[in-house]
Amino acid sequence: MDRNEIGVGLIGYGLGGRAFHAPYIVATPGMALRAVVSRDTAKVRSDLPAMRVVPTVEALLAEPAIDLVVVSSPDLLHAEHALAAIRAGKHVLVDKPFATTFADARRVAAEAVTRGRLLTVFHNRRWDADFLTLRRLIRDGILGEIAHVESHFDRWRPVPAATWKEARDGGSWLDLGPHLVDQALQLFGTPSGISADIATLREGSLATDYFNVVLRYPHRRVVLRSSKLAADHSLRFAVHGTRGSWIKHGVDPQESATVAGHMPGGDWGRDPIEGKFTDANGVSNAVANDRGDYRLFWAALAAAIRGEGANPVPASEALAVMEILETALCGS
Template sequence: MTEIGVGLIGYGLAGRAFHAPFVKVTPGLELRAVVSRDSAKVHAGLPDMTVCPDVPALLARDDIGLVIVASPDDLHAEHALGALAAGKHVLVDKPFATSLADARRIAAAGAAAGRLVAIFQNRRWDADFLTLRRLVADGRLGDVVQFESHFDRWRPQPAAVWKEARTGGAWLDLGPHLVDQALQLFGLPIAVSADIATLREGAPSADYFHVTLKYPDRRAILHSSKLVADHGLRFAVHGTRGSWIKHGFDPQEAAALQGQVPGSTGWGIDPSPGRFTGADGVRAEVAGVPGDYRRFWNALAAALRGEGPNPVPPSEAIAVMRVLDAALRSADAGRDVLVAE
């Protein structure tokens, strides 16, 4: 198998935990260079890696076919468009961009260049979400009428990092994950109602959101706060045949941060099974489907070889951006916003 050379822009949390380790274990991909201002940090995890001083130096390399954009959010469009202009395929970390207009520009540039543009929505392959998809597909829940997706944390003191001050705050940080999962289950909503706020003293951007996606026959509630001491609730899903409640988070992020090799023993096994309560009141634990972010990477490598579909194409990411944008406008206006507006 001919290996596809990969260049990584950025070696923060995303580059270090979610990209470099997975490229390393994906057949057909080879990480060949990283753009970073801190070569010592890169070499601490990747001792022999070439570190480029800037993005143009990376894009000038003929041995790079795929560029991963894991830079700060407000640079996503600039770096993705630059990589496409240089003839590279592109993988953009979430959010796709900081505006719907920029997301559409990137998608159009990829189509014009004949290059693959994929968006990193790894949480489609979370253990809990895969389990929920199975429950929905099997009909065990019946028709879902209320879907709650929580991503709460206990971080009462804002940290002095760019992510705390990012454009859109927590909504453009965690919102892309929660919106993408909801759209995978239910498609685009008709309207969005959003409350996005800054609740922590001294926080430089929004650290709280409560967003309702409105469908004709259901409501999908997406919630996050950084002032939740009891932050274990992940999903509460209610249907005409029963409810499924899930506490605890998919273990892959923690494992990656601890330096575990993706796919090692126990990888993706969720230690906290969800609980199903049927319409008859009987409760039972639900065995979880193992999570595995490698499925995204293997699908991406296959797509680059022309052997399969893009695992997360721009059209799906633009749908996410439409909801993100509608929510921001809803929060500003204090009213429901139609997604088609």
């Protein structure tokens, strides 16, 4: 065992642990995945044959060779598990949502400061190909002053699945909303107001499955939308500015690649579905996508733990996302 490596412990091996965390930890130079908390040893070892699987969070936190704990448990346990890991002297990465309440997220952030531990939240969609492309178009002034943005994460899931995720507190707003809110705050900062329509539209659904949330800025509106009753769910972004519009269909391919069992590496994160820019004269052209790469988050996190770089998602930024999420829930 190389003690110069950052030893990582993973809490949970559902979709998050299996597709968004374990493959990237394994692929990150200087990191070593040393243990996973799971009740399903066979599932973990089907992907990671030699992995140490422990039955409890307490057992994981007792491991002296673990420096970073990744919390990928159900939402309601995020704050509890993050606090326990920080108090055990570990650095912590919490999957989104940071917590189920703004108050709990603040407690976790305060504890990390008190204990001098690095705390970050997994807002990986900052490294999506489509988002990076949009950020470039805005930065380079291609679209002019942005007036209207629609950011979609739609699905076609007309029958609710019998899983905890379909009954989670906050429903799809706390599931998909964190991605869209974080991206909006990264591009445009804190809005001056919020209007929220968050609803349950599917028969038999135990949690909200639709949202249309408008972030109001003085001369801009940013609309965050998701429905699980969208048979045509290809639209990702529609952005309109004083110099033209950019329309993007299709989602970043990194999630589907890891779900399919591909390990990050090589020609990773290339989105083949190009967006279309239409200028003020009505002339349209395809826009090549920037390359998405979640590995950049993990490399930055490793550097931050070693004291060689900045936290890729500081707790203060994740708290700003949580405040918007909770404000929308209270006002819907």
